[in-house]
Structure formats: structure tokens, C-alpha cells
Amino acid sequence: MAVKVSIPTILRTHTSGEKSVEASGGTLGQVIDDLESRHAGLKARLVKEDALHRFINVYVNDEDVRFSGGLNAEVKDGDNVTILPAVAGG
Amino acid sequence: MLVIRRDLVDAMVAHARRDHPDEACGVIAGPEGSDRPERLVEMVNAERSPTFYRFDSMEQLRVWRAMDEADEVPVVIYHSHTATEAYPSRTDVSFASEPDAHYVLVSTRDAHDVELRSYRIVDGVVTEEQVDVVESYMFSHTGADDVPDAD
Numbered sequence: 172m173a174v175k176v177s178i179p180t181i182l183r184t185h186t187s188g189e190k191s192v193e194a195s196g197g198t199l200g201q202v203i204d205d206l207e208s209r210h211a212g213l214k215a216r217l218v219k220e221d222a223l224h225r226f227i228n229v230y231v232n233d234e235d236v237r238f239s240g241g242l243n244a245e246v247k248d249g250d251n252v253t254i255l256p257a258v259a260g261g
Numbered sequence: 262m263l264v265i266r267r268d269l270v271d272a273m274v275a276h277a278r279r280d281h282p283d284e285a286c287g288v289i290a291g292p293e294g295s296d297r298p299e300r301l302v303e304m305v306n307a308e309r310s311p312t313f314y315r316f317d318s319m320e321q322l323r324v325w326r327a328m329d330e331a332d333e334v335p336v337v338i339y340h341s342h343t344a345t346e347a348y349p350s351r352t353d354v355s356f357a358s359e360p361d362a363h364y365v366l367v368s369t370r371d372a373h374d375v376e377l378r379s380y381r382i383v384d385g386v387v388t389e390e391q392v393d394v395v396e397s398y399m400f401s402h403t404g405a406d407d408v409p410d411a412d
């Protein structure tokens with residue numbers, strides 16, 4: 172199952188500068204594990220203690236996965252996964 | 262150095278004043294590689310707080326997609342401080358995730374004298390930069406500084 176993953180500027184050091192990479196998996200967690208196998212270091216930037224970092228937004232198509240199961244969110248062939256660091260501060 | 266049109270500076274200040282005492286936040290998009298802020302988008306502060314801001318995640322997705330489709334990048338990311346100076350807080354530094362952006366801070370703690378300053382925040386290091394306010398980009402020097410300005 173191939174999905175397209177959009178990588179934000181700050182994480183492109185892990186993808187040799189690529190803005191978009193392919194990955195596979197039936198859940199977001201599996202997609203991230205698959206990414207990690209080719210782009211080492213990426214997972215630690217996204218996941219902490221088996222959950223997504225609070226200040227990383229991940230979307231499957233147009234849905235923020237925070238509201239659709241987090242790492243267990245279902246991913247289907249042809250889906251677009253978008254990673255965006257939250258813009259936040261104090 | 263941040264070179265920015267006066268109307269955009271005025272718009273950021275007006276937004277910050279309007280949302281006071283909550284923090285206001287937004288982005289100014291510009292063509293990729295140009296370092297020229299052009300299109301200001303006021304963002305919702307999902308936290309609606311006087312001490313914290315966070316772009317609403319769905320709005321951020323829409324705005325970032327629109328920038329992508331237009332070959333734009335977030336040239337400026339701005340927010341306001343409503344009780345402290347226009348200097349990045351520890352939280353601002355820890356969440357800064359756009360190494361190519363100018364982080365603009367607007368302080369509204371003094372209603373009559375609004376302070377606006379700009380920074381680069383890269384790998385946890387804050388560097389303040391000069392803000393050059395121009396009427397138009399047409400005559401401003403925005404290229405590489407290889408050649409001294411003739412004046």
C-alpha cells in the first residue's frame with residue numbers, strides 16, 4: 172500500500188532534502204515505521220512514548236489524525252499523509 | 262535583515278491590537294526563494310490565550326497547502342506578546358520549526374507604543390535582525406549583499 176508523505180522543511184535533513192517521499196502501511200504507525208527504515212531518525216522526531224508528539228500535526232488527506240486514532244489512524248493506498256510542525260509559542 | 266512593506270507592518274500591528282489581551286498570530290507568505298513577504302494571512306489563535314498561541318491545525322493545513330500550490334513559503338511568522346517585550350520566549354524558541362522564516366514579535370503591552378522586532382530562530386538559537394520598512398519592494402535592495410549599495 173503506497174502513500175505519499177509530505178515532509179516539512181525542518182525534517183528534510185532526514186530525507187536528503189526531498190519534500191515528498193513514498194511509504195507503505197495500513198496505519199499511520201506502520202507508515203512511520205516504514206519511513207524510519209529508509210529515513211533513519213525521522214520516527215524520533217514524530218513519535219514519543221508510542222504517541223505522536225503533541226506539537227507535530229499529521230494529516231491523512233484532509234483529516235487531522237489527532238481526531239481519527241493517532242498512530243492507529245487507517246491509511247489506504249493512494250492516501251496523502253502530510254506532516255506539519257505546529258506553529259505555536261508563548 | 263527583514264525587508265517588509267509598511268502596509269504589512271501596519272496590518273500585523275492592527276491585528277495584534279485588535280486581539281489584545283489575547284495573543285494574535287499569523288503568517289506572511291512570499292514567493293519561494295524571494296525572502297519577500299507579500300500575502301498576509303491572519304490565523305486563528307486556537308488557544309485564545311494571553312500567554313500562548315497555536316495555529317488551528319485545520320486552518321494551518323489549508324493555508325500551507327495554498328502556499329504550496331502557489332510556490333510560496335512562510336516568509337514571516339508573527340505573533341504578539343501582550344504583557345512582555347517583543348522578544349522570543351523560551352516556548353517560542355522550543356517550538357520554532359521554520360528555519361527559513363523571519364519570526365516577528367509584536368508587543369502590545371504599551372497601548373501607545375507598540376514594539377515590533379524580528380528574529381531568526383534556528384536550532385534553538387535566537388538572532389535578532391534589523392527590520393527595514395519600505396513603501397514598495399520595487400526600489401528596495403533585497404538581493405544578496407555581494408555588491409555594496411550605490412549611494
